[in-house]
Amino acid sequence: MEDRFLEFVKFDLQIIALSVFALLYALKVYQLMKLPWPREMGPRRGSEELGVVYSFAWLFFPWSMSSTTQHLGRWVEFALYHLGAGAAILGTFTIPFWPAIMTRPVSLTMAALVIGGFIVGAIKLARRIIAPELRVVSTPDDYFSLAAVEVFFFFTAMALITEARGWMIAYFLITAAFLFYVPFSKISHYVYWFFARVFFGLRYGRRGIIAGKRA
Amino acid sequence: MSETIKADLELNLQGLMCPLPVVKISQAIKNVPVGGVIEATATDPGVMADIPAWAKSTGNEMLKVEKEGKVIRFWVKRLK
Amino acid sequence: MEEQKTVVEQAKEELEKRFSRTLAVAASNLCVHCGLCVDQCHYFVATRDPNISPVAKAEQVRRVVKGEHDWLRRIFPWWTGAKELTEEDLDKWVEAAFRNCSMCQRCVVNCPLGVDTPLVLATARGVLTAVGKAPEILVQLADAAIAREENLEFFKDFYLEQIKELEAELQKKVGDPEARIPVGVEGARFLYVPLSGAHTIMPAAEIFYHAGESWTLSMFEAANYGIFLNDPVRSKRITERIIREAERLKVQEIIITECGHAYAVSRWEAPKWFKDQPWNFRVRSILEVMDEYIQTGRIQVDKSRNPFSVTYHDSCNLGRNSGLFDEPRRILAACVEDFREMTPNRERNYCCGGGGGLVAIPEWQDIRLEAGKPKADQIRATGAEAVVASCDNCRHQLGEINEHYGLNVRVMGMAELVANAIVPNNGKK
Known part of the structure; x- marks a missing residue:
């Protein structure tokens, strides 16, 4: 009987939180889709389709932008951080819904990724506090979101490593809280990111800017 | 002909890059009193069109235009 | 009330x-x-x-x-x-x-x-x-462009007279009393839209002459300061003058002079403003035309006529905003002996600091020159004797940073460079 609570946070609460989360995202997307979209009309110089492919592919190739070429370390941070986030989010699904896959090596690998994300998160937080160019643009949400992800990473890693009931309960409670918060914060950037990359690809592809060769 | 209008300021607008002719006269007009006159010279064909158009749209008065060989001379009066 | x-x-x-x-x-x-x-x-x-x-x-x-x-x-x-x-x-x-x-x-x-x-x-x-x-001056520039159409009758005769002066210069330069700078010719293939300065007409006229091109000069200038205000009403009106002229003259193409924003406006922005009344002519930059002439052999060029080292500044509006990267490089490969890329270039190029209408605002010259420092460093690093920019705003700014940072380079337009390199007596068809 005492596992009723664990079962609740693991299943019912996750489903409720995910439903609210999905509903809020649907609303976000609906609000965007309602707005007018001034499309490019000039005769094509390049390919819009290829532009969109390039636009998304750039993410994986740090040399595609001078910002990430100049700051390769930042790209590595980005990769580690998002791998950590991916692993932590994946855990919220696999632990309750696909326990069979969560063998010890899988759990520990995921924990390692999450710890990587946690370390990068600490660096990000420190940079945000120290670097003047980041401080001038930072809002409470910037600091809180980073800190919240750190907490999420911490409990994920502990849950994955220990597989103990207490850590599991904490992990799922935090996940649920997180799901309620994310749509209101900058953590929701990835929803807009999808749109932004499409817009970028269409424009810079059509105008023949990004799919050309570099001298 | 040109001695009939007394200019408060003379301005050479010859051979300038875009958009300097209009920028220069717009700056110069602030340096003459209301009722004062700028005498400007230009050779570029587009400037023939730009200066009168600028005078018209800013509510200043184009007093006269005169051609002396290759050079065109404008007199613009500051009205406000 | x-x-x-x-x-x-x-x-x-x-x-x-x-x-x-x-x-x-x-x-x-x-x-x-x-x-x-x-x-x-x-x-x-x-x-x-x-x-x-x-x-x-x-x-x-x-x-x-x-x-x-x-x-x-x-x-x-x-x-x-x-x-x-x-x-x-x-x-x-x-x-x-x-x-x-x-x-x-x-x-x-x-x-x-x-x-x-x-x-x-x-x-x-x-x-x-x-x-x-x-900024008041940007509004004045946009409004003057609109008033220019309303004022057409007032300046037309003077304008045509000045074109005649340029035509005489062209005839002397090419040694042909028949050489023309045509204005208002119906049925010409190109409507060439210059800026206000003669330097945007003469080299192009010479190139068109040697290519035996059917062209006519616009009564208007390509610049559109409405776009720097992001004012669609003014921008549309300024572009509309040229579109109406092109329709009236039944040309096949509008050719925009070496002006970054004017090209980006006519090529990419204007089609959005006129989507209900689309036009049936092409819009190209003089860069694309010169490139075509050289690639197809319609004009012959000799790179030894430009015996100095040259670097190219990608105007943001032509490059990053419009995708004109290869055309200028092909032209340069044909017309200069020593071409040196600046780093970074193409879509990664730095702005010269004069874009967005900034060259028109004398009050902000200080920040404009300061922000031109990365460009000055780029130019200096090439060691080139000349820098080519296909945009009047860029050229003006480059001229100023040349002086400000003591670069000691010559600032040139592409048409000027091509006109220098043309092998004469070849083109007139």
């Missing part, structure tokens, strides 16, 4: 009018304030001022947009930085959007998320124009 709206109310209304899907995304939580754009901006590179990085500039506007649209705006606006617009904000926007951004788009191609910072700042420009806070 209707109550007079305050400046802030007008500004909010204008902002709402411009609230499109693209703006909503650019002004949303998309930007995570990661700061990777910061040192991609020539203003920041030159000044190291954290307040004029792309993100810092955009944030000033984004916070106000969030004040209207962010979900937390009613409960905890300060949490995401959302704020209510004030008149002081508008005054700060003038600095952020008109003075401290040349709309070069270098931050966009370097943003991992694709935040369209120039769109956010251009929106601010549009709002400021609507409430009468845009």
Whole structure:
């Protein structure tokens, strides 16, 4: 009987939180889709389709932008951080819904990724506090979101490593809280990111800017 | 002909890059009193069109235009 | 009697009018304030001022947009930085959007998320124009261009006389008393749209002469300062003069002189404004035409006629905004002996600092020259004797940074370089 609570946070609460989360995202997307979209009309110089492919592919190739070429370390941070986030989010699904896959090596690998994300998160937080160019643009949400992800990473890693009931309960409670918060914060950037990359690809592809060769 | 209008300021607008002719006269007009006159010279064909158009749209008065060989001379009066 | 709206109310209304899907995304939580754009901006590179990085500039506007649209705006606006617009904000926007951004788009191609910072700042420009806070000279330049059409009868004779003077010069230069600078010729293949200066007419006329081209010179200038105001009404009217002229003369193509923004406007923006009345002629840059002439052998060029080292400045509006990267390089490969790329180049090139209408604003010359430092360093590093730019705004700015930073280079236009390299007596068909 005492596992009723664990079962609740693991299943019912996750489903409720995910439903609210999905509903809020649907609303976000609906609000965007309602707005007018001034499309490019000039005769094509390049390919819009290829532009969109390039636009998304750039993410994986740090040399595609001078910002990430100049700051390769930042790209590595980005990769580690998002791998950590991916692993932590994946855990919220696999632990309750696909326990069979969560063998010890899988759990520990995921924990390692999450710890990587946690370390990068600490660096990000420190940079945000120290670097003047980041401080001038930072809002409470910037600091809180980073800190919240750190907490999420911490409990994920502990849950994955220990597989103990207490850590599991904490992990799922935090996940649920997180799901309620994310749509209101900058953590929701990835929803807009999808749109932004499409817009970028269409424009810079059509105008023949990004799919050309570099001298 | 040109001695009939007394200019408060003379301005050479010859051979300038875009958009300097209009920028220069717009700056110069602030340096003459209301009722004062700028005498400007230009050779570029587009400037023939730009200066009168600028005078018209800013509510200043184009007093006269005169051609002396290759050079065109404008007199613009500051009205406000 | 209707109550007079305050400046802030007008500004909010204008902002709402411009609230499109693209703006909503650019002004949303998309930007995570990661700061990777910061040192991609020539203003920041030159000044190291954290307040004029792309993100810092955009944030000033984004916070106000969030004040209207962010979900937390009613409960905890300060949490995401959302704020209510004030008149002081508008005054700060003038600095952020008109003075401290040349709309070069270098931050966009370097943003991992694709935040369209120039769109956010251009929106601010549009709002400021609507409430009468845009730099006066940009408004005057746009209005003068519109008045030029209304004034046509007044200047026409003088204009044609001046063209005759240039025609005489052309005849002397090419040694042919039959050489023409045609104006108002119906059925010509090209309508060539110059800028106000003769330097945008003469080299092109010489090239067209040698190519045996069927062309006619526009009565108007290509420049469109309405675009720097982000004022679609003015911009459309300015472009419309040329479109009407092209329709009247039944030309096949409009050829835009070496002017970055004019090309980007006619090639990419104008089709959006005239989508209900599409035209049936092509719009090209003189760069594309010169490239075609050289590649097809319609003009012969000899690179030994340009025996000095040359580097090329990619104007943001021609390159990063319009995709004209290969054409100028093919021309240079044919017309100069020693071409040297500056680094970075193409879509990664730095703005010269004069874009976005900044060259027209003498009050801001100081920041414009300061922000031109990365470009000056790029040019110096090539060791080239000449720098070519296919945009009058860039050329003017490059001339000033040449002097300011003691670069000791010659600033040239591409048509001038091609005209130098032409092997005469070959082209007249």
